[in-house]
Amino acid sequence: MSSTEARRRLSALGLEPVAVDALVAHFEDAERRGKVGHGFSRIAWLESVEFDPAARPLLVESGEGFERWDGDGALGYLVLEEIVRATLVDPPERARVVAACRCFPTGVLGYWVRRLAEGGLVAVLTATSPRRLAHPDGGPGLTGTNPLAIAIPSNEGAPIVTDVSMGAVTHGAVLAGVAQPEELVPFGGEQAHKAFALAAGLELLVSALAGPEHGAVLVVARPDHDPVPAFRELAAGRRLPGDG
């Protein structure tokens, strides 16, 4: 799909131009990075679900070290877009925890933290999604794939951006038919209990701060040090997380 076509179809859903721009920028970035399950293919999905195209997230609690937002019916992408923009305009003096209630879907978490790092902030983001990962001993889905994304800015070149889902495959890959539903388990094979534990911890962290509906938790802080150049040097040219 071309960006023009994407823009046309999103506009037809009733989204304002600024929202269309935000969504297209996210989908384009996902396509560029090969995360096609989070790219333009999501537009057909958006066309299949009910949502209020005019909804906007609300900043319901605001302090220097803590903010709480409520998606209030807006697409999760647009909730995170607004949080990222607001954080870049008014970054914390030192650090801030941001809870985003009713924030789904959230797309590629690395996309949001990268932008914060490009603005000079250290950023850590996690988000919940439908409970698709079961306990390693079996049973129903207990957690989402609950990615954890971490971005570290650098004075010398691009930030390092990690973005790790706790699933062995993505739900998008299952939807696209390139993975089977039974492959959607915590990653790690024999040590899948570790990825499950991470998914459970992140699930409960988000739920404790952002409530029972899918949400997100972001931590942003100003760095005191720039560890990226020495880390890249030690890696001696090996590809690091988030490198293009």
Add this chain to the structure above:
Amino acid sequence: MSSTEARRRLSALGLEPVAVDALVAHFEDAERRGKVGHGFSRIAWLESVEFDPAARPLLVESGEGFERWDGDGALGYLVLEEIVRATLVDPPERARVVAACRCFPTGVLGYWVRRLAEGGLVAVLTATSPRRLAHPDGGPGLTGTNPLAIAIPSNEGAPIVTDVSMGAVTHGAVLAGVAQPEELVPFGGEQAHKAFALAAGLELLVSALAGPEHGAVLVVARPDHDPVPAFRELAAGRRLPGDG
């Protein structure tokens, strides 16, 4: 080793009774939970390294949403002990990020976050250690095993405490001869790149906030919700992270 013996040997290193108590409590808890590599076996290790038994961590920056501590030569255990105590005495109104510079060794991270959760706080803690995990493509150690621990308090019973090291085995297991040094790689087998990415992100997060020496980063927040009872119900009796 008995606790009496542990206490005697730690006292002989010149540690004050309050420090001895803190260390023994940590080692006992590690033993109880089967993390023997972090238990009494560490006393022989402490006897083999140089440290200042009278050193105390310093709170070098203090705000509602951010604190920075400097271990200042104190054992990492005692740095975290002091941070946990100070946080329980003066918890944040909403949330706080705590950077701990020069904070090593840190022991079982789950131990510290559990205590914060027993005091009603959501807590997330990570810490760096010697660079023992290499890039999946090879080369030198780039990151520590960099565990991530998350504890969620509950009004109904024990908190849920996850504590996941990014290594397939622990350094303690290698020291104890129950694992080979070449097994100390990111966990996940074919998907070890995921655990490596997590270890790298956490490594750089700590380095960006706490500097080049081993350190720790803690996030504490007051919960708005108690997701634990519903999660336990959904798990239908399956063992959850941190359960005894």
